[in-house]
Amino acid sequence: xxxxxxxxxxPSPTGPLHIGGVRTALYNYLFAxxxxxxxxxxxxxxxxxxxxxxxEAYIIESLRWCGLSYDEGPDIGGPYGPYRQSERxxxxxxxxDQLVARGHAYYAFDSAxxxxxxxxxxxxxxxxxxxxxxxxxxxxxxSLTLSTAEVQQRLASGAPYVIRALxxxxxxxxxxxxxxxxxxxxxxxxxxxxxxxxxxxPTYHLANVVDxxxxxVTHVIRGEEWLSSTPLHVLLYRFLGWEQxxxxxxxxxxxxxxxxxxxxxxxxxxxxxxxxxPLAWTDPETGxxxxxxxxxxxxxxxxxxxxxxxxxxxTGNQELFELYELVHDFSLEHIHKGGARFDFDKARWFNxxxxxxxSGEELAALWAQRPSYPHGFSxxxxxxxxxxxxxxxxxxxxxxxxxRPFFERPVLTAELKNKLHEHQAAVWLTxxxxxxxxxEPFSKEALEHMMKSFLKNSGLKAGSIxxxxxxxxxxxxxxxxxxxxxxxxxxxxxxxxxxxxxxMLQPVAEN
RNA sequence: GGCGAGUUCGUCUAGGGGUUAGGACGUCUCUCUUUCACGGAGAAAACACGGGUUCGAUUCCCGUACUCGCUACCA
Numbered sequence: 001x002x003x004x005x006x007x008x009x010x011p012s013p014t015g016p017l018h019i020g021g022v023r024t025a026l027y028n029y030l031f032a033x034x035x036x037x038x039x040x041x042x043x044x045x046x047x048x049x050x051x052x053x054x055x056e057a058y059i060i061e062s063l064r065w066c067g068l069s070y071d072e073g074p075d076i077g078g079p080y081g082p083y084r085q086s087e088r089x090x091x092x093x094x095x096x097d098q099l100v101a102r103g104h105a106y107y108a109f110d111s112a113x114x115x116x117x118x119x120x121x122x123x124x125x126x127x128x129x130x131x132x133x134x135x136x137x138x139x140x141x142x143s144l145t146l147s148t149a150e151v152q153q154r155l156a157s158g159a160p161y162v163i164r165a166l167x168x169x170x171x172x173x174x175x176x177x178x179x180x181x182x183x184x185x186x187x188x189x190x191x192x193x194x195x196x197x198x199x200x201x202p203t204y205h206l207a208n209v210v211d212x213x214x215x216x217v218t219h220v221i222r223g224e225e226w227l228s229s230t231p232l233h234v235l236l237y238r239f240l241g242w243e244q245x246x247x248x249x250x251x252x253x254x255x256x257x258x259x260x261x262x263x264x265x266x267x268x269x270x271x272x273x274x275x276x277x278p279l280a281w282t283d284p285e286t287g288x289x290x291x292x293x294x295x296x297x298x299x300x301x302x303x304x305x306x307x308x309x310x311x312x313x314x315t316g317n318q319e320l321f322e323l324y325e326l327v328h329d330f331s332l333e334h335i336h337k338g339g340a341r342f343d344f345d346k347a348r349w350f351n352x353x354x355x356x357x358x359s360g361e362e363l364a365a366l367w368a369q370r371p372s373y374p375h376g377f378s379x380x381x382x383x384x385x386x387x388x389x390x391x392x393x394x395x396x397x398x399x400x401x402x403x404r405p406f407f408e409r410p411v412l413t414a415e416l417k418n419k420l421h422e423h424q425a426a427v428w429l430t431x432x433x434x435x436x437x438x439x440e441p442f443s444k445e446a447l448e449h450m451m452k453s454f455l456k457n458s459g460l461k462a463g464s465i466x467x468x469x470x471x472x473x474x475x476x477x478x479x480x481x482x483x484x485x486x487x488x489x490x491x492x493x494x495x496x497x498x499x500x501x502x503x504m505l506q507p508v509a510e511n
Numbered sequence: 512g513g514c515g516a517g518u519u520c521g522u523c524u525a526g527g528g529g530u531u532a533g534g535a536c537g538u539c540u541c542u543c544u545u546u547c548a549c550g551g552a553g554a555a556a557a558c559a560c561g562g563g564u565u566c567g568a569u570u571c572c573c574g575u576a577c578u579c580g581c582u583a584c585c586a
Contacts, residue, residue: 012586047585112584129513129582162584180516189514189582197584204586228515228581253517254579261578306523309535313524317534336524339579343522346536356549391549402548451545466545478547 005037007219009063009070010208012044013055016281016290017062019342020223020255020264023307027252028221029068030308030330040215041073043084044208046201053284056084062278062292066300067323072215080215085207092202095210095240096163096195100143104239105195107161108132108142109154131191134169163196165205165232165239173231178219178250178332185231193232205229209236212247220247221332224339227251250332253311254339264342266290274344278303297370297396299358302351310340320353352394360387363396372400374407384488388480402479406488409497410475412504425468426502428458432465433498436491444487451483472501 009025011017017025032039041063043056060075072078082088099105110118118140119130130136137144142164143151154161167190174184195206202210212220230249237246255264258272269276269290279292293303305321313336314321314329321329355363360383367373367386374382385406389399435454439446455462469482473494479485486494 010586014586044586050585108584110584115584127512131513131582160584164584177516183515185515191582194584199584201584203584208586223580224516225580225586231515251516256579258522263579310523315525317525319535338517340524341522343536346523349536352549392547462545464545470546476547480547482545 004218005032005035006040006215006217007032007037007221008040008042008212008215008217010042010044010211010222011059012047012050013052013059014047014050015052015055016277016279016292017059018264018266019276019278019293019307022062022066022068022278022303023255023310024221024223024252025063025068026066026304026307027312027330027335029070030327031219031221031332032071033327034330037218038071039069040078040080040217041070041075041083042211042215043074043086044204045084045086046204046207048086048199048201054282058279058281065278065294066304068304085202085211088207088211089201091214092196092207092210093200096202096206099165099195099236099239100163102239103166105163105165106137106143106192107151107155108137108140108164108192108194109146109159109161110141111160114141132164133191134167134188137164137166137192160198162194162198164192165195165236167192167232167235173234175230175234175249177227177230178248179335180227180251180337183227183230187231187235190232190235193229195236205232205236209233209240209242213237213240213242213245216245217247219250221250221252224251224254250335252335253337255310256339256341258342258344263339268342272344274342274347295370297398298347298351299354299366299396302347302354305354306347306350310342311336320350348394355390355393355396358390360384360390363387363390363399366396367399370396370400374403377407381488388484388488392480405474405476405479405485409500410471410473412472412475412501416471416475417504425465425472428460428465429472429498429502431458432469433495433502436486436498437495439491442491444483447487448483469498473497 007028009028011021011025029039031037041060043059045051045056056074060073063070070076072080072083074081074083077083096105100107115132118136122130132140139145144166146154168187171187172184173187173190174182177183193205194203196202211217230251234246237243256262257264257268264276266276275291275293275296275298277290277292278294280295281290281292282288283290294300301323304323304326308321308326308330309319312330313334315334358366361379363386364379364382367382368379385403386399389403393399393402432454435450436447439450454460455465466482467477470479470485471477473482473489474480474485489497
């Protein structure tokens with residue numbers, strides 16, 4: 001059975017992929033790989049009004065960046081294509097017709113305006129909600145209430161209509177959710193959902209069932225927002241005669257806001273300063289750019305690891321997982337039922353862990369993809385700096401600021417100079433520069449040795465010269481150790497910086 | 512409102528009729544150290560509430576509260 005597992009990630013190209021969508025894709029990927037099954041990418045673009053240019057390409061690039069490969073999809077094809085619903089349009093109508101023919105669906109001619117009026121009338125009558133259901137359909141304009149002749153006439157005249165599911169009046173619809181267990185809903189709670197729209201396109205409900213059947217999908221792993229409409233889908237499988245082929249369902253918990261109530265949104269990202277999209281997104285309408293995890297200096301493996309544990313947990317206490325380890329350990333049973341609050345600090349922690357695992361060379365290469373990369377320095381030099389930086393930064397983004405002293409000489413401000421006078425730096429600086437320049441060959445070990453003897457010979461305390469040196473060399477009070485800094489900058493550059501500082505100190509020192 | 516689904520440290524979560532309720536992030540303390548970090552060692556910190564069932568409930572059952580989702584010719 002394992003080899004037959006087929007799952008799909010079916011996003012709607014209405015904008016950039018949300019981080020919650022990435023997690024859904026991830027869980028589908030893990031499940032597919034775990035069972036040596038196939039993962040399908042299917043683009044659900046049945047709402048022509050909500051299509052956003054570039055969204056599909058964005059989704060594909062995001063999955064690629066995350067390392068979530070799929071076996072069938074719009075860009076790579078596959079035996080059950082096409083994988084865009086817009087290219088499968090001719091398929092859906094026959095199933096809608098079949099449902100009508102078998103008495104499981106019907107034509108409805110109510111206009112949007114009529115529906116709205118009925119909604120209002122119901123509201124005035126004290127009803128809390130309008131539902132096009134077993135009761136309501138008797139008073140609406142449809143093939144159940146109109147005469148056969150009139151229905152034929154309307155159809156023939158080209159008047160707009162939709163096809164609605166005919167929900168049985170009094171039955172219990174039940175299904176087993178792999179995460180939540182048995183779910184039972186009475187058909188009275190369901191409404192006669194539109195299956196086929198007046199624009200000639202199917203709705204999600206019809207298209208998703210038809211495609212999952214045709215694509216031989218075995219497990220539908222999707223967000224919790226679909227749980228409520230699953231009974232309708234179950235009914236559709238039954239009406240279409242596909243009940244034996246109905247996939248298993250697993251509804252994932254939602255990702256919630258870091259604070260307050262509701263699910264995570266782009267606004268939360270703006271408000272708290274964290275990304276909610278995997279990659280940068282340029283709004284085609286406004287041109288506004290929103291940075292993603294990639295641009296903010298996250299490593300894809302960190303994002304994946306973080307997302308994997310947001311709702312799912314392994315058997316043991318391991319926290320750090322490579323993708324292949326996740327595949328090995330993954331199971332639907334260990335998915336938490338409750339929604340998970342988004343925690344950016346934890347995401348940062350994961351990133352830091354993965355940053356530390358990368359070599360300086362790798363990090364330099366990654367940094368080089370950012371516009372702020374310090375050009376004009378050898379890759380070897382930058383790699384040395386990165387090796388130091390990776391312990392001090394959680395995101396590559398932070399390299400810009402923390403790494404700056406290694407690429408720009410510090411500006412010695414008046415305030416800084418005063419501080420130096422307090423420490424009487426001028427007294428020993430000349431001797432220190434001499435000792436430094438005399439180092440031959442120059443190495444970290446030699447430097448450390450020199451430092452020790454310098455302190456010994458001068459009688460100065462480490463605490464009285466190191467902070468000063470760091471200030472003169474890097475321009476910061478808190479930062480890398482002086483030995484690390486000097487050994488990376490090199491003898492010449494350090495000497496030059498110190499001599500420059502020395503000149504600045506001179507006039508005052510002579511007073 | 513109706514229906515569905517949830518609810519263990521601040522957060523992500525483990526666990527499950529009898530446990531010192533475990534881990535991780537964050538916080539705090541100590542340590543390392545020339546500073547800040549990193550690293551190492553610790554600490555504080557949770558079973559939403561009320562009823563049952565039971566010798567015993569955080570765990571099982573029922574309510575309540577709260578949260579989320581659905582309630583579109585959107586997905």
